[in-house]
Amino acid sequence: MSNHTLNAAIIGSTGYGGVELIRLLASHPYVNVTSVVSSSSEGTPIADGFPHLVEIRTDLLDGVDAKAIRAKADVVFLATPAGIAAKLTPELLEAGLKVIDISGDHRLKSPALYEQWYKKTPADEAYLAQAVYGLAEVYGDRVQGVDLISNPGCFPTATLLGLVPALAAGWIDPATIIIDAKSGVSGAGRGASLGTHYSELNENFSAYKINKHQHIPEIEQVLTDIAGKPVTTTFTTHLVPMTRGIMSTMYASVIGDRKDEDFVQLYREYYEGRKFVRVRDTGKWPKTKEVWGSNYCDIGFSVDPRTGRVTIVSVIDNLVKGAAGQAIQNLNLSMGWDETLGLNFVPVYP
Numbered sequence: 001m002s003n004h005t006l007n008a009a010i011i012g013s014t015g016y017g018g019v020e021l022i023r024l025l026a027s028h029p030y031v032n033v034t035s036v037v038s039s040s041s042e043g044t045p046i047a048d049g050f051p052h053l054v055e056i057r058t059d060l061l062d063g064v065d066a067k068a069i070r071a072k073a074d075v076v077f078l079a080t081p082a083g084i085a086a087k088l089t090p091e092l093l094e095a096g097l098k099v100i101d102i103s104g105d106h107r108l109k110s111p112a113l114y115e116q117w118y119k120k121t122p123a124d125e126a127y128l129a130q131a132v133y134g135l136a137e138v139y140g141d142r143v144q145g146v147d148l149i150s151n152p153g154c155f156p157t158a159t160l161l162g163l164v165p166a167l168a169a170g171w172i173d174p175a176t177i178i179i180d181a182k183s184g185v186s187g188a189g190r191g192a193s194l195g196t197h198y199s200e201l202n203e204n205f206s207a208y209k210i211n212k213h214q215h216i217p218e219i220e221q222v223l224t225d226i227a228g229k230p231v232t233t234t235f236t237t238h239l240v241p242m243t244r245g246i247m248s249t250m251y252a253s254v255i256g257d258r259k260d261e262d263f264v265q266l267y268r269e270y271y272e273g274r275k276f277v278r279v280r281d282t283g284k285w286p287k288t289k290e291v292w293g294s295n296y297c298d299i300g301f302s303v304d305p306r307t308g309r310v311t312i313v314s315v316i317d318n319l320v321k322g323a324a325g326q327a328i329q330n331l332n333l334s335m336g337w338d339e340t341l342g343l344n345f346v347p348v349y350p
């Protein structure tokens, strides 16, 4: 157990994930953000672009230079677009930094799968093997002391926390799982695009990347690990005209005679002692606003005796539990600290 203070750098600090890391780490008792890094705005004050940080951060953005970052920091968060972490990680590790990658670059163990789904050059296989996938409530015990942590995707976090306990217990048939997921627009990052500008998004509701979403292999990788046999699934994402939040609604055939209350009990036992997963009482389903701005994942169930299927509803804030919050939770676990440090936020409501 180590309680010393850590200095942290954030590459991609001018994006939504990076700025959320700045917000959350400002309340962490053991972590100081000593370097905010930008590939395009080096030398300018970060508060120029983010006036909500005026007088909170008075520093200038640093450039992307592993040795210079190491001179200021012990740990670096990579909140960069796909393809960047794969390139930067070797030199950051070489410089002696602990690396927490929020992008998808180190999540898939197979480089061929990464290339197929992300259409980018994969990380070197040695780094993919070294990276520990930090789905905190499932694999958190593997993260302690690790130097390269791969933070799960936002949709996989909501989805897998909703499916893993039932799958691990053999209560659902993996071949029947269907996942219907919705995200707020901040999930697409800060860069403007046709699909995310106001008049395209407002009063609209659309499905996207059907059967082509890069989170499909990530979800299947974990379901396969938990089931102990290959699992494929249907996963459809939708864009909702709201800023934050993910809801993942999952359907599967139930094995055995199980009622709502059995699922509630099973999940409460699986997540016992883990503050950030809240299992709702029977007949109560979570809404995205009930986790907004927090690191919680809230889950509810309904078993339909007519169809023999269970419906599981799981919600997170994509920028917190789906990105920056879980990354900090993983840093806490990796340091042997209480996993809740710096993350004790009550959801913002209404």
Ligand SMILES: NC(=O)C1=CN([C@@H]2O[C@H](COP(=O)(O)OP(=O)(O)OC[C@H]3O[C@@H](n4cnc5c(N)ncnc54)[C@H](OP(=O)(O)O)[C@@H]3O)[C@@H](O)[C@H]2O)C=CC1
Pocket: 011, 012, 013, 014, 015, 016, 017, 018, 037, 038, 039, 040, 041, 064, 078, 079, 080, 081, 082, 084, 102, 103, 104, 152, 153, 154, 186, 187, 188, 189, 190, 191, 318, 319, 322, 323
């Ligand atoms: N938004 C979300 O809800 C989630 C996002 N993620 C993942 O986290 C990562 C960051 O996402 P998000 O913050 O939304 O994205 P943004 O597009 O908002 O930000 C990405 C940042 O990366 C920086 N960047 C771009 N190119 C480079 C480069 N070559 N070298 C270093 N930095 C670069 C940019 O800043 P600058 O030009 O200043 O360098 C930019 O601000 C992505 O991989 C995303 O898929 C994961 C989970 C959830």
Ligand SMILES: CC(=O)N[C@@H](CCC(=O)OP(=O)(O)O)C(=O)O
Pocket: 082, 102, 103, 104, 152, 153, 154, 155, 183, 184, 185, 186, 187, 188, 214, 215, 237, 239
């Ligand atoms: C709304 C929206 O567009 N969301 C993004 C989430 C991207 C993401 O989180 O990217 P990685 O996990 O792959 O790093 C998407 O669906 O692609």
